[in-house]
Amino acid sequence: MIFESLSSKLQATFKRLRGKGKLTEKDVSAALREVRLALLEADVNFKVVKDFVSKVKERALGSDVLASLTPGQMVIKIVNEELTKLMGEKAAKLNQASQPPTVIMMVGLQGAGKTTSAAKLANLLKKKHHTPLLVAADIYRPAAIKQLQVLGEQLAVPVFQMGQQDPVQTVRAALEHAKKTQHDYVIIDTAGRLHVDEELMDELARMESAVQPQEILLVVDAMTGQDAVNVAQSFKDRLGLTGVVLTKLDGDTRGGAALSVRAVTGAPIKFAATGEKIDAFETFHPDRMASRILGMGDVLSLIEKAEATFDEEKARELEQKMRSQQFTLEDFLEQMQQLKKMGPLNQLMEMMPGMGGMGKKLKGMNVDEKQFARTEAIIKSMTKKERLNPAIINSSRRKRIAAGSGTSVQDVNSLLKQFSTMQKMIKQLSKLEKGKFKGRGKFPFM
Amino acid sequence: MGLFNRLKAGLQKTRSNLLGRLGELFSRSQFDDDFYDELEEILIGADVGVETTLEVVEKLRTQVKAAKVTEAAQVMEILKKQLLELLGNERKPIELAAEKPTVILVLGVNGVGKTTTIGKLASLFQAQGKKVMLAAGDTFRAAAIEQLEIWASRSKSELVKHQQGADPSAVLFDGVNAAMARGCDILLCDTAGRLHNKTNLMEELKKVLRVIGKALPGAPHEILLVLDATTGQNALAQARVFNEVAPLTGVVLTKLDGTAKGGIVIAVARELKVPVKYIGVGEGIEDLQPFDPAAYVDGLLAQE
Ligand SMILES: Nc1nc2c(ncn2[C@@H]2O[C@H](COP(=O)(O)OP(=O)(O)O)[C@@H](O)[C@H]2O)c(=O)[nH]1
Numbered sequence: 043m044i045f046e047s048l049s050s051k052l053q054a055t056f057k058r059l060r061g062k063g064k065l066t067e068k069d070v071s072a073a074l075r076e077v078r079l080a081l082l083e084a085d086v087n088f089k090v091v092k093d094f095v096s097k098v099k100e101r102a103l104g105s106d107v108l109a110s111l112t113p114g115q116m117v118i119k120i121v122n123e124e125l126t127k128l129m130g131e132k133a134a135k136l137n138q139a140s141q142p143p144t145v146i147m148m149v150g151l152q153g154a155g156k157t158t159s160a161a162k163l164a165n166l167l168k169k170k171h172h173t174p175l176l177v178a179a180d181i182y183r184p185a186a187i188k189q190l191q192v193l194g195e196q197l198a199v200p201v202f203q204m205g206q207q208d209p210v211q212t213v214r215a216a217l218e219h220a221k222k223t224q225h226d227y228v229i230i231d232t233a234g235r236l237h238v239d240e241e242l243m244d245e246l247a248r249m250e251s252a253v254q255p256q257e258i259l260l261v262v263d264a265m266t267g268q269d270a271v272n273v274a275q276s277f278k279d280r281l282g283l284t285g286v287v288l289t290k291l292d293g294d295t296r297g298g299a300a301l302s303v304r305a306v307t308g309a310p311i312k313f314a315a316t317g318e319k320i321d322a323f324e325t326f327h328p329d330r331m332a333s334r335i336l337g338m339g340d341v342l343s344l345i346e347k348a349e350a351t352f353d354e355e356k357a358r359e360l361e362q363k364m365r366s367q368q369f370t371l372e373d374f375l376e377q378m379q380q381l382k383k384m385g386p387l388n389q390l391m392e393m394m395p396g397m398g399g400m401g402k403k404l405k406g407m408n409v410d411e412k413q414f415a416r417t418e419a420i421i422k423s424m425t426k427k428e429r430l431n432p433a434i435i436n437s438s439r440r441k442r443i444a445a446g447s448g449t450s451v452q453d454v455n456s457l458l459k460q461f462s463t464m465q466k467m468i469k470q471l472s473k474l475e476k477g478k479f480k481g482r483g484k485f486p487f488m
Numbered sequence: 489m490g491l492f493n494r495l496k497a498g499l500q501k502t503r504s505n506l507l508g509r510l511g512e513l514f515s516r517s518q519f520d521d522d523f524y525d526e527l528e529e530i531l532i533g534a535d536v537g538v539e540t541t542l543e544v545v546e547k548l549r550t551q552v553k554a555a556k557v558t559e560a561a562q563v564m565e566i567l568k569k570q571l572l573e574l575l576g577n578e579r580k581p582i583e584l585a586a587e588k589p590t591v592i593l594v595l596g597v598n599g600v601g602k603t604t605t606i607g608k609l610a611s612l613f614q615a616q617g618k619k620v621m622l623a624a625g626d627t628f629r630a631a632a633i634e635q636l637e638i639w640a641s642r643s644k645s646e647l648v649k650h651q652q653g654a655d656p657s658a659v660l661f662d663g664v665n666a667a668m669a670r671g672c673d674i675l676l677c678d679t680a681g682r683l684h685n686k687t688n689l690m691e692e693l694k695k696v697l698r699v700i701g702k703a704l705p706g707a708p709h710e711i712l713l714v715l716d717a718t719t720g721q722n723a724l725a726q727a728r729v730f731n732e733v734a735p736l737t738g739v740v741l742t743k744l745d746g747t748a749k750g751g752i753v754i755a756v757a758r759e760l761k762v763p764v765k766y767i768g769v770g771e772g773i774e775d776l777q778p779f780d781p782a783a784y785v786d787g788l789l790a791q792e
């Protein structure tokens with residue numbers, strides 16, 4: 043997932059630093075050179091990187107910091123702090139209108155994911171018992187209005203549209219309509235446009251003054267490269283940007299654009315889009331993202347995500363099992379059921395510290411429906427004894443299980459292998475658990 | 489000025505005329521560390537990527553030293569030659585199959601411009617007097633079929649479609665058969681956007697390839713990967729994985745009408761030897777150009 047390779051890079055660098063006793067100026071420079079390359083490889087804009095590195099260097103060379111900490115700790119602390127500052131420290135909420143409806147405008151380049159994000163946001167609000175209205179103001183892209191209508195229908199959220207008419211008129215009428223029909227949120231999907239397209243940028247500015255939105259969210263593809271700063275700057279110059287939505291985070295991009303856009307706009311990243319499914323949309327946690335860059339992992343995000351899906355009791359049970367490490371194939375089956383609700387396993391793994399590599403190993407283990415059915419059949423074909431103690435499953439038992447579940451011995455083998463990987467992961471997790479998630483934002487050695 | 493405009497202007501420009509930062513850079517009399525550092529920044533700033541940039545700059549340094557070059561213009565020449573070596577010097581247009589139809593499969597991650605590129609390509613072939621058919625292989629995204637339908641009518645092409653949610657392989661299978669039955673010269677196959685790290689979607693793609701090959705042995709004749717010029721280093725990962733699943737015959741680099749430079753195609757060409765065939769320079773049906781490597785390199789290096 044994003045930042046995965048970046049954090050492993052940083053970890054490698056800092057491991058080297060930690061191994062040394064004292065940090066000389068030369069050490070700081072050497073470490074920061076690697077930080078610089080890692081950030082560049084992650085697509086952070088080179089100017090942002092330059093600023094960042096020089097800020098860290100300036101601070102790192104201050105003697106007062108040196109006095110109270112070990113050298114390694116000092117650099118890590120500073121990099122962490124500056125990175126956190128750059129990302130924005132807290133998760134940001136949506137602005138509210140003092141009088142409903144709250145108007146939200148989605149803006150950005152072509153293909154960034156505005157339409158899908160607008161629908162996902164409507165879905166999120168609807169789940170919180172709001173009554174959003176979607177507005178189709180992309181009059182240019184073929185079938186864009188239709189796309190929003192289809193999504194609206196799926197969500198049972200009404201979509202306001204006036205065909206290919208002037209979108210400024212459309213949004214004005216939409217706002218009137220929303221007031222009359224008592225929608226408490228109005229989400230406007232605008233056409234994708236290049237930041238250098240004067241005419242279309244002007245159209246956005248006119249829309250803004252027509253409806254005075256509480257939120258103008260710049261939708262940014264997480265895979266964006268160096269140009270992110272130019273895009274962000276131009277949109278910021280023309281509109282009162284209030285936030286950013288980072289999309290396609292389910293890819294394997296390292297997502298340095300997040301840092302670039304933050305640095306340029308100062309606007310908080312409010313949401314992260316993490317998949318094509320309509321509920322793959324969540325609050326963005328900048329502080330945790332910064333610790334993720336540093337290789338802290340995002341255990342908190344993982345737990346939050348897990349808690350939202352697991353019901354209380356199951357969670358407690360599981361926690362118990364993790365502690366005692368009595369994790370059986372039956373639990374594994376149940377676990378998979380839960381994970382299916384939570385999203386791809388490898389994605390979750392990437393969010394845990396030290397598990398980046400593990401996530402890769404588990405890549406083949408995405409919980410898709412078919413595979414899940416197979417897994418279920420295999421486990422159900424085992425005896426109780428076998429489920430509790432898979433070590434006894436020898437080759438004749440494997441054959442029997444394969445025959446009983448209508449699968450192959452290879453399938454059985456691969457499941458057993460996956461299970462043992464999972465067990466290892468549980469062990470790591472419970473070790474972390476002992477180290478305490480609660481001491482958030484701190485390295486154990488700091 | 490967007491890269492495309494520079495690109496248009498690029499060839500007319502004389503070397504000494506290069507404005508701005510790079511001009512300034514190359515007007516220096518000394519090729520010292522600062523010079524190379526700044527060149528590094530320019531290339532990285534164009535999304536060429538750290539690895540490729542470091543390699544290019546290092547090689548330039550060695551060559552400049554070895555040949556005892558002192559003229560800025562000569563240094564520029566060496567640099568351009570190097571970049572062109574990586575990119576491939578020649579234009580590589582789409583070649584038609586010996587027997588019609590030529591089947592062209594268009595791939596890429598979400599939102600890069602696959603459908604739009606198909607519309608533009610259809611119009612291009614139409615203008616050459618070819619009979620063109622489009623197949624609506626994106627059965628996933630809402631209204632993707634309707635979008636392609638509009639491009640079919642704009643480009644006066646025929647269209648084969650199923651319902652949303654249908655099996656894309658089935659649609660494209662029908663497409664190939666229909667194109668053969670109706671004597672079309674070219675079949676352009678649209679596909680759903682897929683992130684390359686989604687195993688199930690890449691598996692789906694393998695099936696699409698198998699099925700097309702079954703309908704017409706030797707097809708698809710062209711497999712084009714659409715890359716968005718705005719994308720950074722991830723484009724290389726995309727190209728790698730797509731190329732593994734579906735051996736690419738070319739890249740289309742879209743959205744060059746903005747300020748993004750799409751330098752990652754240099755890294756892609758360097759590693760995978762897949763040529764860039766076309767560039768997208770706008771949303772209109774005419775906004776597609778054959779890729780001209782020399783003009784592109786000129787545009788890339790002409791910083792404002
Ligand atoms: N400015 C610009 N926009 C483009 C270009 N190619 C495609 N687009 C836009 O990018 C968006 C996504 O294009 P689409 O063809 O739907 O992408 P797909 O999801 O890959 O099929 C649309 O708004 C297109 O109009 C281009 O070369 N330049």
Ligand SMILES: [Mg+2]
Pocket residue numbers: 602603604626632678679680681
């Ligand atoms: Mg499409």
